[in-house]
Amino acid sequence: MNEALLLQKGQAFLALQPFSMLIGAELHALSPGRCELHVPVAEKILQQNGFVHGGVVSYAADNALTYAGGTVLDWAVVTSEFKINYVRPAIGERLIARAQAVYAGKSQAVCRCDVFVLVNGEEKLCAVAQGTVARLPTNVPAQDTPK
């Protein structure tokens, strides 16, 4: 699939996620193993100090990881786990999350993501993430568990 079609397909998926639409997420680039997802900053995604809420930053990282992994695992995937370090308050005009797959096996990919905030035309790093994207069948629980 060429990259223009890949991006269209990715944008169509995003449009099916009510939560992504609620916060105004936009898929800006998608290629095998790579993704760029934006969230324009608006009042509704802030926390009490006027920064973008950490939950939105982690959403952006999580979703970008899923897309980057999805392109190398044939789409039907979920982020099964991830870790995020917030390094700077997200104050600016737009979140930009760029993720890439650093490893892909048959059923899982390991991806990394950098989240920047765009401030007066300059990108500043505000979070870094790393996680696992898994094909869906491996994530559907089959048996319950000790607690």
Add this chain to the structure above:
Amino acid sequence: MNEALLLQKGQAFLALQPFSMLIGAELHALSPGRCELHVPVAEKILQQNGFVHGGVVSYAADNALTYAGGTVLDWAVVTSEFKINYVRPAIGERLIARAQAVYAGKSQAVCRCDVFVLVNGEEKLCAVAQGTVARLPTNVPAQDTPK
């Protein structure tokens, strides 16, 4: 501060977060080192398969961690990093995130969180998280960095 007042104070903070209000988060319990945060399931917080979006589950974990840590670090805190494992699709009526501090020092607390989804009156575990909550001054960046 008694727990009723602590909870009121916590709820007042939550009401100052536009993003928490956007997704309908509710603080149900708060005591030293412990927090319970709910998010009623609504169409707007879903992804394309009708599950609660992972970004909302991670928001709930992140915010619950922050509150649990805030109660042992005198409130002005942020979650500086966390990790989450999603273990089951969140399908149900309500997310319930319960966090607790497992360690608190002068400037940081380490907290854990379980996120359940309430289905027909039964709680099912859908994610587990662990992270660091830091007093705000240690998180304000002072110098930039090698990249």
Add this chain to the structure above:
Amino acid sequence: MNEALLLQKGQAFLALQPFSMLIGAELHALSPGRCELHVPVAEKILQQNGFVHGGVVSYAADNALTYAGGTVLDWAVVTSEFKINYVRPAIGERLIARAQAVYAGKSQAVCRCDVFVLVNGEEKLCAVAQGTVARLPTNVPAQDTPK
């Protein structure tokens, strides 16, 4: 399998790991979804300040996670990822890592671990960890990857 036999089997596995023998690890308890692994403190496992090296603490967490997951996933498993927070320097006589599975599916289990250091008969928490234990076939890489 009764627990005495389960423990014997676990100890036999441990004895096959040259690295576990090198640092003196001991498996003290094993039951479905739970494990307790010890590492007696000795000069050779320290770092420059006389604390147990973080690498040994993370080894203990990692291996305890693997055992806890292995008991619910039929043994042929690896820890595929984990996260650890060090909360206190490990100074004492013995590391005690206790792990438990908090969720188990067909091919993966999510486990948590607390690592204590025994000091004058008292256990002090020195690290907490959380990670994924996977059946081996899902971890054998089949195809390479974008970088």
Add this chain to the structure above:
Amino acid sequence: MNEALLLQKGQAFLALQPFSMLIGAELHALSPGRCELHVPVAEKILQQNGFVHGGVVSYAADNALTYAGGTVLDWAVVTSEFKINYVRPAIGERLIARAQAVYAGKSQAVCRCDVFVLVNGEEKLCAVAQGTVARLPTNVPAQDTPK
């Protein structure tokens, strides 16, 4: 400090860690925000299948993160938390862990690490890690905690 002196200083620190000497770790490069640490593969660091034990891979990642962070935080540091994804069994002649600081503030740095295994002269990625390196005073516990 020039890089040759920086590397000498780093090697002197490593030599003070009995555990690093036990497993044969070598510091090969050190510059502001960057570190390269090696562990030659030997029988004593393996697990039962002949792979390098995950605990050694995580040691390499942890210690490389500490060095990378130490160079930007004035040396007296510890890794306070990290996360690692194992992506391929470590079978080969030598582990090579390369870490870099992606963000540095006054008291903490966030670093990433790639761990490769050298096989017939070719480097293969076997793990990726991300974590926080903290100046020592912020990590010395001052008060105990809710459990």
